[in-house]
Amino acid sequence: MNKPKLWTKDFINISLSNFFLFLTFYILLVTLPIFALQEFDSNASQAGLMTTIFLLSAIVSRPLAGQWLERTSNRKVLVTALLIFAVSSLLYFFPTTVTGFLVIRLLHGIGFGMATTAVGAIVADLIPSSRRGEGMGYFVMSTNMAMVLGPFVGLTSIQQWGSETMFILSVIVAIGALITGLTVKLAKPEVPDQKVVLPAFSLKSLIEPSAVSIAIVGGFLAIVYSALLSFVSVYANEINLTEVSSLFFVVYAIILLMSRPFTGKWLDQYGPNVIVFPSIVLFAFGMFVLSQSGSATTFLVSAGMIGLGWGTLFPTFQTIAIQNAAPRKRGLATATFLSIYDIGIALGSFLVGLIAAKMDFSSLYLMCSFYVLIGAILYYFLQVRKPTSTKLKSQQALQVKEQ
Structure with missing residues (x-):
């Protein structure tokens, strides 16, 4: 086929x-x-x-x-x-x-x-x-x-x-x-048999409810990712690895590129849970290795683990947000997911800056590794256990009707 x-x-x-x-x-x-x-x-x-x-x-x-x-x-x-x-x-x-x-x-x-x-x-x-x-x-x-x-x-x-x-x-x-x-x-959308009546503009209409739960999980973990974006080079200077600090996100991207042909297909074949839980564990372990880094090898190994872990989680979360929404709501679902994710990035940059003033970055990243594991619990209760079977069935029926 x-x-x-x-x-x-x-x-x-x-x-x-x-x-x-x-x-x-x-x-x-x-x-x-x-x-x-x-x-x-x-x-x-x-x-x-x-x-x-x-x-x-x-x-x-x-x-x-x-x-x-x-x-x-x-x-x-x-x-x-x-x-x-x-x-x-x-x-x-x-x-x-x-x-x-x-x-x-x-x-x-x-x-x-x-x-x-x-x-x-x-x-x-x-x-x-x-x-x-x-x-x-x-x-x-x-x-x-x-x-x-x-x-x-x-x-x-x-x-x-x-x-x-x-x-x-x-x-x-x-x-x-x-x-x-x-x-x-872009293909012109098919005209539905019955005209879709859009709700009047309101603050409530700016959010796609089906994307909120997975967006919260993404925003929660984005706080740790912001700690990497903002301070990993500072941490590298702190542990005398300045010469390899610029390679952190290069290794991150290389490992991500190598894994992409597999992880995306597994998501389509086996569903998100098979991807999300191992990726969270890998992300957490990568943060732990980073916190204990004393050499260029462990520093760059942690980059690869984080690239495979968080680099797989982000597109998976965005895919879930889109799949849970009806076709005409995909734009709003994307906006909802990215807005909450960006709030996590912005909040993380602020909070991590405050915490970093009170402790060294090794301790901070060690704390982040345990924080990431809490993300698995959050995902379980917000995404796995939530009563969505009936809701998803109705959404799928709506998608078939609109497509």
């Missing part, structure tokens, strides 16, 4: 658009605080606002974009969002004050939040339902690759050639996101 095709031109292009979106994000994430400190002689808190304002605007805009996706075409939302994102990238050349940059970061975050929500909804429609776990795994690889390349490109450009070159590169990459997004061809 032939499998439905996954690697279509449209799937590749939407994955490339997502890659360019996140590449721009990571280029600016690591360089704008440096730029603010050097060019405007600002303090650390003002430099940190460059990231905070961006993430907050993205979090707020995602539910609105999800609601818009439910009421109009995916393409219209995608094009609008990518235009906002690309134009915002151009505007970085003009401000002369920190306040001006913060306004642009606000606008840029809106474009990013809308675009990533639209891209997530579109890719869910492009992937065959029987290969959704596999497809979402490969799609999320585009984000992982950007996470590895973005900081390298950003730091290299600002250190070697200056901030102007760095901004030029971010504009080129943002335009790449726009161009590849525009090339995606």
Whole structure:
């Protein structure tokens, strides 16, 4: 029996658009605080606002974009969002004050939040339902690759050639996101036999309930992931492994890339529980090994374990969020999942910073390893044991009717 095709031109292009979106994000994430400190002689808190304002605007805009996706075409939302994102990238050349940059970061975050929500909804429609776990795994690889390349490109450009070159590169990459997004061809949705009456706009309509439980689990574990993003290089300096700190996310991505052909297929064949519980244990053990690292070998081994553990969990959680929603709710489900996930990242960066002031990073990461295991309990009660059989049956019937 032939499998439905996954690697279509449209799937590749939407994955490339997502890659360019996140590449721009990571280029600016690591360089704008440096730029603010050097060019405007600002303090650390003002430099940190460059990231905070961006993430907050993205979090707020995602539910609105999800609601818009439910009421109009995916393409219209995608094009609008990518235009906002690309134009915002151009505007970085003009401000002369920190306040001006913060306004642009606000606008840029809106474009990013809308675009990533639209891209997530579109890719869910492009992937065959029987290969959704596999497809979402490969799609999320585009984000992982950007996470590895973005900081390298950003730091290299600002250190070697200056901030102007760095901004030029971010504009080129943002335009790449726009161009590849525009090339995606979306099938026109079939007109249902009966007109679907959408609920009136309200705060409640900004959230897709079926995605909330798995999003909470993702946000809970994202707090630990934020501890890696923000402080793993600082920890490497603390344990005299500065020379290999830049390789942490390279190893993370390589192991993730090697595992992707298997983990996605297993999700489709055996269901999420077979994937989630071992991945949580592996994530926790990776954090434990990281906390005990005294050599480059153990440091990089922990990167591989975390890459296989957390790198498998994130696309699995996003796939669950999409599968639990009716087709016309996929955009809203994507927005709900990513918004709660981003809240976990933002909250984690704040909390971990406070805790790190009270203890060394080895103790912090050891504590994180036990915290991750609590995530398995949370997943069990919120996702495995919740009474969803009747609800899922009704949703599946609705999906058949709408498709």
